[in-house]
Amino acid sequence: MSGFDERKRGQEGKFAHDQEMEFKVMVRRNKLLGIWVAELLGKTGADADAYAKEVVISDMEEKGDEDVFRKVRGDIDAANVEMSDHRIRRQMEELLSVAREQISAGN
Template sequence: MSTFDDRENAFEAKFAHDEEMQFKAQARCNKMLGLWAAGLLGKTGADADAYALEVIKADFEEAGFEDVLRKVSGDLKGRASPDEVRDKRAALLPEAKADILNDKA
């Protein structure tokens, strides 16, 4: 294999790794957002965990965050505005990325 092939394979592997880490961070952030929203809804324990899983699943409806925003904002109905949900997610994303980098589940 040539040096060029080695470099190409390394770039492809790095890209795949970076995409996987981004996906995990987004899922972790959605879980954290779901747990936050569950608290506002008065859910605890297994109910809160189940709601967080619903939020994670909502992210698969379409690309981007809007599907999660619609779900959480719709469920919170007056407990938090869409802007508050958006701000909370923005605040949670760096924490989620740090958790993933530190290999926390």
């Protein structure tokens, strides 16, 4: 195998690993977001865990964060909880950082 082929295979492997890690980070962020919103909605225990799973699943609708945002925004509105779009998006960003740290640490 030539040096070029070895480098190519190495780069493909790194790309696949990076994509897998990013997927794990997003799933973790969405779970953390779901737990945060569940608390706002007054859910605890198994209900909060089930809601967090709903938030994770909502991210499968389309690429990007808008599907997740729409899910939690709609649920917050339905529960008549006062929360700005900015606050939700800021929380999503903060939890993304937390999720990256947790996944990097192997948690």
